[in-house]
Amino acid sequence: MRIAVASGKGGTGKTTVATALAIVLSERYRVTLLDCDVEEPNAHLFLRPEIDHREPVSKLLPVIDEAMCTHCGACAEACQFHALAVLRDHVLRYDALCHGCGRCALVCPVGAIHEQPHELGTVETGTARGFPFGHGRLNVGEAMATPLVHALQAALPETEITILDAPPGTGCPTIATMRCADVALLVTEPTPFGLHDLKAAAGVAEVLNLPAKVVLNRDGIGDDAVERYCDEHPLSIVMRIPFDRQVAALYADGIPPVDALPDLRLAFRDLGRQLVEEGAG
Amino acid sequence: MKLGVLSGKGGTGKTSLAAAAARCLPNVTLVDCDVDAANLHLLFDVDVNSRGTFSGSQEAVRDEALCVSCGRCREVCRFHAVNEQFVIDPYLCEGCGACVTACHADAITLRSRATGDWYTGHSACGPLAGAELLPGEEASGKLVTVVKQKGDELAEASGSTHVVLDGAPGIGCPVIASLNDVEALILVTEPTVSGLHDLERILGVARHFRIRSYLVLNKADLSPPLAEGIASFAAREGLLLLGEIPYDPLVPRLMVRGASPVDDATSPAGLAMRGIFERLATEEGL
Numbered sequence: 001m002r003i004a005v006a007s008g009k010g011g012t013g014k015t016t017v018a019t020a021l022a023i024v025l026s027e028r029y030r031v032t033l034l035d036c037d038v039e040e041p042n043a044h045l046f047l048r049p050e051i052d053h054r055e056p057v058s059k060l061l062p063v064i065d066e067a068m069c070t071h072c073g074a075c076a077e078a079c080q081f082h083a084l085a086v087l088r089d090h091v092l093r094y095d096a097l098c099h100g101c102g103r104c105a106l107v108c109p110v111g112a113i114h115e116q117p118h119e120l121g122t123v124e125t126g127t128a129r130g131f132p133f134g135h136g137r138l139n140v141g142e143a144m145a146t147p148l149v150h151a152l153q154a155a156l157p158e159t160e161i162t163i164l165d166a167p168p169g170t171g172c173p174t175i176a177t178m179r180c181a182d183v184a185l186l187v188t189e190p191t192p193f194g195l196h197d198l199k200a201a202a203g204v205a206e207v208l209n210l211p212a213k214v215v216l217n218r219d220g221i222g223d224d225a226v227e228r229y230c231d232e233h234p235l236s237i238v239m240r241i242p243f244d245r246q247v248a249a250l251y252a253d254g255i256p257p258v259d260a261l262p263d264l265r266l267a268f269r270d271l272g273r274q275l276v277e278e279g280a281g
Numbered sequence: 282m283k284l285g286v287l288s289g290k291g292g293t294g295k296t297s298l299a300a301a302a303a304r305c306l307p308n309v310t311l312v313d314c315d316v317d318a319a320n321l322h323l324l325f326d327v328d329v330n331s332r333g334t335f336s337g338s339q340e341a342v343r344d345e346a347l348c349v350s351c352g353r354c355r356e357v358c359r360f361h362a363v364n365e366q367f368v369i370d371p372y373l374c375e376g377c378g379a380c381v382t383a384c385h386a387d388a389i390t391l392r393s394r395a396t397g398d399w400y401t402g403h404s405a406c407g408p409l410a411g412a413e414l415l416p417g418e419e420a421s422g423k424l425v426t427v428v429k430q431k432g433d434e435l436a437e438a439s440g441s442t443h444v445v446l447d448g449a450p451g452i453g454c455p456v457i458a459s460l461n462d463v464e465a466l467i468l469v470t471e472p473t474v475s476g477l478h479d480l481e482r483i484l485g486v487a488r489h490f491r492i493r494s495y496l497v498l499n500k501a502d503l504s505p506p507l508a509e510g511i512a513s514f515a516a517r518e519g520l521l522l523l524g525e526i527p528y529d530p531l532v533p534r535l536m537v538r539g540a541s542p543v544d545d546a547t548s549p550a551g552l553a554m555r556g557i558f559e560r561l562a563t564e565e566g567l
Contacts, residue, residue, distance in 0.1 A: 008318050010291005010450040015475065039451035040289050040482060042475040060359075080339060080377050080391070096457065101359055101377030140485035143422065143454040150361070168291040168450050169317030170414055171421040175372055191533050193296065197318040203416030208372070221530065223537045245503075252504035254474035 001279040002162045004181035004210075008197030010168035012187045013217040013241070016251055018165035019046045020258040021185075024265060025272045026131045030159040033128065036177040037167040038121060038136035038148040045254045049128035057136070057151045058117035059100030059144060064091045068112035075104035075113060096143050121148045123155050132156050149176040161276070170200045178204060182279060184212045185238070190222040195229055202235060215271075218243040239271045282565060283444045285314075285463040285492075289479030291450035293469045294499040296320045297532065297542070298554065299447035303406035304543045305558035306567065310441040311404075312432030313411035314459040315449040316397055316424045322404075322411055324536065329402035331431075335412070337396035337423035339376030341369050347388035354380035354389060372417060397424045401435045406541075408439040421449075422458035429459065443567070452486045460486075465565065466494040467523065472507035477514065484518065494520060495564070497557055501525035521564065524557035526550050 005018040015035075022033040035043035062075070062084070069091060076084040076091075083098035084091060095118065105113040120142050125134040134155050136148035145167070153164075153176075166177040178184055184205045188198040198214065205212035214230055219240040230237050241247070247264070250257045258265040286299045296313075300321060303309040313321035341362070343354070348367060355363040358380055362373035369380070371394075381389045396419070399412035410432035412424050429446070436444045446463065449455040466487050470476040480496075487494040496515045501508045508525070515522050529550035532542055542551030561567070 009320070010318070011293060012291075037451075039453045039456075040291075040475075040479040042290070042478060045474040045478060078378065078382065099375055099377055101375065101379050102357065103377050103379040103382055106357065106379055106382045138453055140452060140482060141457075141489040143457045145451070145453040169315075169421070169455075170416065170418075171317045171455065172419045173453065174317070175417060175419070179372060191536055192323045193318075193320045193536070196320055196323055200318060200414075200416065207417035222533045248500075248503055251475075252471075252473040252507055 001160070001276065002164060002181045003275060004164040004166050004178045004184045005187060006166035006174060006178055006184055006201050007168055007187045008170060008201035009188065009193055012189050012194060014187050015042045015046065015165055016257060017185065017187050017215055018163050019043050019256050020268045021272055022131065022163045023129065023256060023258055024268045025161055026129065029161050031161045031163065032132040032156055032159045033163045033165065034152055035135035035165045036149050036152060036173070037165060038138045038145050038152070038173065039167060041135040041137060043165050044135055046256045047128035047133060049126045049133040051124045051126035053125045055123045055151070055155065056119045057121055057123055057148050058119050059098070059147060060102060060115035061095060061098055061100065061118045062093065062104045062113045063116050065112045066090070068110055070110055072109065074107045074109060078103050078107040099144070120144055123148060123151045125155050132159065145173040146176045149173050153180055170204050175204060178210060179208050181210060183275065184210045185215055186212050187215045187217055188226055189218045190216060190224065190226045192225070195226045198226060199229070202233070213238045215239045215241070217241045238274060239267060282464045282567065283446070283462055285446045285448055285459060285466045286469060287448040287456060287466055287483055288450060288469045289452060289483035290470065290475055293471045293476065294526070295469050296447050298467065298469055298497060299445050300324045300406060300541060301543045301554040302445045302558060304541055305555055306443055306562065308440065308442040310408040310410070310432055310436035310439060310444050311406060312429060312444060312446045314425050314428060314446045314455065316412045316414045316421050316428065316455065317449055319411050319413045321447050322409065324541070325404040325406055325539065327402045327404045327409055329400045332398060332400040334395050334398050335424055335427045336393040337427070338418070338420035339391045339393050340371050340374045341376065341378065341380050341389050342392045343367065343369055344388045347386050349386045351385065353383040353385065357383040396420045399428050399431055401431050408435045408441060410435050422454040425455050425458035429461070452482050456486065460490050460492060463492055466492050467497055468494050469497045469499055470511060471500045472498060472504045472511055474507070477507065477511050480511065484520065495523045495561065496520045497523050498525045500528040502527050523560045524553055526553040
């Protein structure tokens with residue numbers, strides 16, 4: 001069973017929820033945690049895994065053999081990402097725009113294009129608290145996060161339960177994370193921002209045909225508009241975490257709040273049990 | 282000047298600070314570049330005067346009647362978008378067209394698809410441009426480029442002196458798309474282990490693109506030791522700390538009422554934000 005922890009809005013508590021679930025579920029099941037926020041991975045700061053394997057992830061960039069190139073312009077015309085510009089005697093390549101699709105090499109009539117790998121980042125795997133852990137790290141200055149998310153999802157063998165900590169937003173890397181899940185846990189907060197971005201995240205779950213449930217974090221800081229929306233939609237709120245400076249302070253120091261707060265740990269055990277039972281049913 | 286507000290980590294207060302910039306600096310056009318989770322417009326009533334749909338991406342569409350099931354499309358697709366039955370998954374398809382080139386039966390064509398909607402308008406905080414990605418759509422970087430263009434046109438037409446961009450979290454495609462012509466960045470972080478980790482990475486991006494950066498520490502009193510750690514990191518890196526904003530439970534309460542902390546004399550966060558923009562104005566000679 002694969003559980004994606006997502007949110008739309010950043011900073012709502014995805015990593016707190018994903019790591020807490022992995023910790024409590026690993027008491028009874030074989031669990032893997034994959035931190036799919038490859039732009040800003042944070043789960044390792046709380047779980048402190050021992051990384052034992054590192055694998056670079058690349059995209060293929062075209063290399064143009066200027067001696068063979070006739071500057072016919074077919075490659076630039078075929079490229080949908082405007083990553084190539086053909087001048088009278090020279091071809092310009094914009095690396096950041098290239099998706100590494102290989103179409104330019106396919107269309108070149110004289111075979112002047114070959115491809116060579118360009119590193120986007122690294123997938124790292126290891127063990128945290130006895131369970132398998134993986135995350136990706138996009139290199140600074142690189143734009144394409146999705147290939148790392150795909151590589152990460154294929155990096156470890158499947159266990160009974162996989163927790164996927166999704167990146168914020170609703171763009172490509174979030175979709176790549178959520179599309180292979182069985183259920184989405186949407187973490188939000190009771191503010192206008194939280195509500196707006198919950199709607200966006202629920203919209204993604206809907207187009208992906210993914211059942212979605214809501215965790216309401218920092219309950220009590222704002223208003224009841226999120227609850228009213230969940231009532232009407234309907235989306236079930238499966239957990240409420242009241243706002244508590246103690247939780248915030250533990251998070252600040254990199255301590256999973258469930259390690260220090262027994263009541264919170266019990267609440268996460270209940271949530272874990274409910275998700276597993278519903279997943280099995 | 283063109284000022285960007287970024288953070289790496291989400292939820293550190295980028296949007297609230299960008300909105301405060303429009304209150305504290307003269308003649309600002311605001312541009313919401315977080316098209317994945319566009320929130321700036323929620324802070325005020327926006328009188329929208331122009332809107333449109335942007336079709337920034339394409340998808341491959343297969344004509345089953347023409348398909349001879351040769352499998353060439355599946356072979357060339359690097360994004361695993363073509364399954365064993367040669368059905369193309371629109372959420373995996375990047376619209377590159379490699380399959381169109383590979384198909385010998387002319388069974389595949391590229392079709393453009395709507396990426397999101399943009400708007401420009403006016404609010405109590407001045408001119409505002411923003412965009413919103415449609416659910417499940419990709420190409421957020423291209424939509425960011427469009428909304429920035431709309432923002433520039435709006436700023437020009439409104440006679441704005443400054444453009445303030447509210448950026449997306451992360452360090453990838455939508456963030457990089459928002460950096461073009463930005464003269465200075467405010468990096469907002471919070472005193473948490475994630476806040477520090479993500480600040481190091483977003484600062485790396487700012488340096489990679491050679492954009493001068495300032496630091497703001499939000500919810501500074503949440504963990505005094507980490508706040509000190511971040512302040513000394515900033516000092517080591519030569520990153521000027523413009524100011525610290527204390528944790529202030531009034532902020533979400535004001536937001537719910539549609540009010541800004543900088544207009545509330547009793548809000549410690551609002552007071553701190555005013556100080557931050559005074560300092561920025563001095564540093565930048567605004």
